[in-house]
Amino acid sequence: MIRRVGARLGILAASLLAASVLIFVVCSALPGDVASVILGEGATPDQLATLRHQLGTDRPLPVQYLSWASGMLQGDFGRSYLSGDSVASLLGPRLAVTFWLVTFSLILALLVALPTGMYAALRRRHWDGFIATALAQIGMAIPAFWAGLLLVAVFAVGLHWLPANGYVPFAEDPGSWAAHLVLPVLALGLIQGAMLTRYVRSAFIDVLNEDYFRTARAVGWTQGRAMVRHGLRNASLSLVTVLGLQLSSVLVGAIVIESVFALPGLGTMLLQVVTQHDLQVVQGTVMFLVAVVLVVNALVDVSYLIIDPRLRGERE
Amino acid sequence: MKRFTLVVGLVLVCSVVLTALVSLVWTPFDPIRVVAADALLKPGWPHLLGTDAFGIDIVSRLMIGAQTTLQVGIIAVSIAAVVGVPLGVLAGQGSGWVSEVVMRASDVVYAFPALLLAILFAAAFGGSTWTAMAAIGIATIPAFARVARAGTLHVMASDYVLAARSCGTSRMGIAVRHVMPNIAPLIGVQASVAFATAILAEAGLSFLGLGTRPPTPTWGRMLRDAQNLLFGDPLQSLWPGLAIALAVLGFNLLGDGLRDYLDPQLREVS
Numbered sequence: 001m002i003r004r005v006g007a008r009l010g011i012l013a014a015s016l017l018a019a020s021v022l023i024f025v026v027c028s029a030l031p032g033d034v035a036s037v038i039l040g041e042g043a044t045p046d047q048l049a050t051l052r053h054q055l056g057t058d059r060p061l062p063v064q065y066l067s068w069a070s071g072m073l074q075g076d077f078g079r080s081y082l083s084g085d086s087v088a089s090l091l092g093p094r095l096a097v098t099f100w101l102v103t104f105s106l107i108l109a110l111l112v113a114l115p116t117g118m119y120a121a122l123r124r125r126h127w128d129g130f131i132a133t134a135l136a137q138i139g140m141a142i143p144a145f146w147a148g149l150l151l152v153a154v155f156a157v158g159l160h161w162l163p164a165n166g167y168v169p170f171a172e173d174p175g176s177w178a179a180h181l182v183l184p185v186l187a188l189g190l191i192q193g194a195m196l197t198r199y200v201r202s203a204f205i206d207v208l209n210e211d212y213f214r215t216a217r218a219v220g221w222t223q224g225r226a227m228v229r230h231g232l233r234n235a236s237l238s239l240v241t242v243l244g245l246q247l248s249s250v251l252v253g254a255i256v257i258e259s260v261f262a263l264p265g266l267g268t269m270l271l272q273v274v275t276q277h278d279l280q281v282v283q284g285t286v287m288f289l290v291a292v293v294l295v296v297n298a299l300v301d302v303s304y305l306i307i308d309p310r311l312r313g314e315r316e
Numbered sequence: 317m318k319r320f321t322l323v324v325g326l327v328l329v330c331s332v333v334l335t336a337l338v339s340l341v342w343t344p345f346d347p348i349r350v351v352a353a354d355a356l357l358k359p360g361w362p363h364l365l366g367t368d369a370f371g372i373d374i375v376s377r378l379m380i381g382a383q384t385t386l387q388v389g390i391i392a393v394s395i396a397a398v399v400g401v402p403l404g405v406l407a408g409q410g411s412g413w414v415s416e417v418v419m420r421a422s423d424v425v426y427a428f429p430a431l432l433l434a435i436l437f438a439a440a441f442g443g444s445t446w447t448a449m450a451a452i453g454i455a456t457i458p459a460f461a462r463v464a465r466a467g468t469l470h471v472m473a474s475d476y477v478l479a480a481r482s483c484g485t486s487r488m489g490i491a492v493r494h495v496m497p498n499i500a501p502l503i504g505v506q507a508s509v510a511f512a513t514a515i516l517a518e519a520g521l522s523f524l525g526l527g528t529r530p531p532t533p534t535w536g537r538m539l540r541d542a543q544n545l546l547f548g549d550p551l552q553s554l555w556p557g558l559a560i561a562l563a564v565l566g567f568n569l570l571g572d573g574l575r576d577y578l579d580p581q582l583r584e585v586s
C-alpha cells in the first residue's frame with residue numbers, strides 16, 4: 001500500500017513537471033522583448049542590455065525555465081516584470097476570496113445534488129423523477145455567469161435585497177461579507193449542483209441494482225432508509241472522485257463569476273494581468289491553479305487507497 | 317419517452333444550424349452597423365427583441381452569433397477527435413507502457429480546463445476566435461482519448477478480433493476494420509457532448525473579452541455588453557443567455573439521446 005501511495009505521488013510530481021513545462025513553453029512561445037516594453041522607445045542598447053541582464057531574460061530559455069521551476073519549489077512563483085511585485089504577494093491577498101467562493105459553491109452543489117440525484121434515481125420511472133432529471137439537464141446548459149446576471153437582475157436590481165457586486169473582507173464586517181457572497185455562490189453552486197446531480201443519479205442507480213440493496217428491501221427496510229444507510233456509503237466512493245474532478249470546473253467557473261460580481265479574487269487578477277500582458281504573473285497564477293487541481297486529485301486517489309481495502313490490490 | 321430526448325435534442329440543434337445557415341445570406345437588419353438613433357429600443361416591430369446600446373437589431377446579432385458558436389464548436393471538436401481518437405485507440409491496443417504514457421499525458425492536459433488554457437493562450441498570443449478554438453480543442457483531447465481507449469479495450473476483448481489476429485491481420489488492420497467502426501457511435505455521442513462544453517467555454521471566453529473580437533457578434537460578447545445595462549435594461553441579458561442555454565441543451569440532449577438509441581443497455585443508467 002505504501003508503494004501504491006508512493007507511485008501515485010510520483011505520478012503527481014511528473015504531472016506537475018509536465019504542466020509547468022507546458023505553461024512555460026506557451027508563455028515563451030512568442031518572441032517579445034520585455035526590456036524594450038518596459039523602457040519604451042527611447043532606450044539605448046546599453047540600457048536594454050543592462051535591464052535584460054537584471055531580469056534574466058538574456059539567458060537561454062531552458063535556464064530561464066529551470067530558475068522559474070526551482071523558485072516554485074521554494075514557494076517563489078516568480079516576479080512581475082512590469083510592477084516588480086512577486087507573484088506570491090499578488091496571489092496571497094486574493095486567495096481568500098476565491099477560496100470562500102469555491103468552497104461554499106462546492107458545498108451548495110453537494111447540498112443540491114445529493115437529494116435531487118437520489119430522488120431522481122429512486123423515482124426514475126415516474127414523472128417526478130423525470131422532472132428532477134430534466135431540471136438538472138437544464139441547469140447544466142445554463143452558463144454560470146448568465147445565472148449570475150439573472151440573479152443580480154432579480155435580487156439586486158429588482159428587489160434590492162442583496163448587493164449587485166463588490167466584496168467586503170470578513171474581518172471588516174462579517175454580515176456584509178456574507179451578503180456579498182450570496183449571489184456569486186448561488187450562481188456557481190446551483191449550476192455546479194446540476195452537473196453533480198447527474199453523477200449522483202447514475203451512482204445511485206448502480207446501487208439500486210446491487211444485491212445488498214435488494215436484501216435490505218427484502219427485510220423490510222424502506223427505500224429511503226436503504227438508500228441512506230447502504231446507498232450513500234457505497235455511492236460516496238465514486239462521488240469523491242467526481243467531486244475532485246469537479247474542482248477544476250468550479251475553479252474555472254469562479255474566474256468568470258468573479259468577473260460578473262467584481263470580486264477581487266484570483267480570477268479577476270488573472271484577467272487583469274492577461275490584458276496587461278504581464279506574462280510572468282500569468283505563468284505563475286496558471287501554474288498555481290493547475291497545481292491545486294493536480295494535488296487535490298492526487299489526494300483523492302490516495303485517500304481512496306486508504307479508505308477502500310478493495311483498491312489496495314493483490315499483495316505486492 | 318425513450319425517443320423524447322433525442323427528438324428535442326435534434327430539434328434544438330437543427331434550429332441552431334438553420335439559424336446560422338440563414339444568417340449567412342439574410343438577417344433582418346445589419347448586424348454590425350451602428351444606428352445611434354435606434355439605441356435601446358424595446359422589443360416590438362420591426363425590431364422583434366429590440367436593439368442594443370448601439371442601435372443594432374438584437375435578432376440579427378443573435379443569428380450571426382449562431383455562426384461563431386457553430387464554427388468554434390466544429391473546429392474545437394474536430395481537433396479533439398482527430399488527435400484524441402487515434403491516441404485512445406493506440407492506448408487501447410498497445411502494450412502496458414504505451415497506454416500508461418498516453419493516459420498520464422491526458423491526465424495532465426485534463427488538469428487544464430478549456431477556459432484556463434484559453435486564458436493562457438490569450439495571454440501569450442492575444443485572444444481571438446483561433447486561440448479559443450485551439451485551446452478548447454486541445455483541452456478536449458483527453459475526453460476523446462478516454463472514450464476511444466475504453467471502447468477499444470472492449471472491442472479488443474471480443475472473439476472476432478481474436479479471429480482476425482489468428483488470421484494474421486496487423487494491428488493497423490484491426491484498428492481500421494474492427495475497432496474504428498465499433499467505437500464510432502461512442503465517438504459520435506462524445507462529440508455531441510463535447511460540442512455543448514465547447515459552446516459554454518466559448519461563451520465564457522467571449523464574455524471575458526478574450527474570445528472572438530468585436531465587431532463580430534457572439535452570444536458571450538452580447539452578454540458582456542448587456543451586463544453594463546443590467547440596471548437600466550435587464551431584458552438585454554435575457555436573449556443571448558437563452559440562446560447559449562438552448563444550444564447547449566440541444567447538444568447535450570442529442571448526445572444523451574444518441575447514446576440511449578444506440579445502446580439499449582444504457583437506457584436505464586443515465
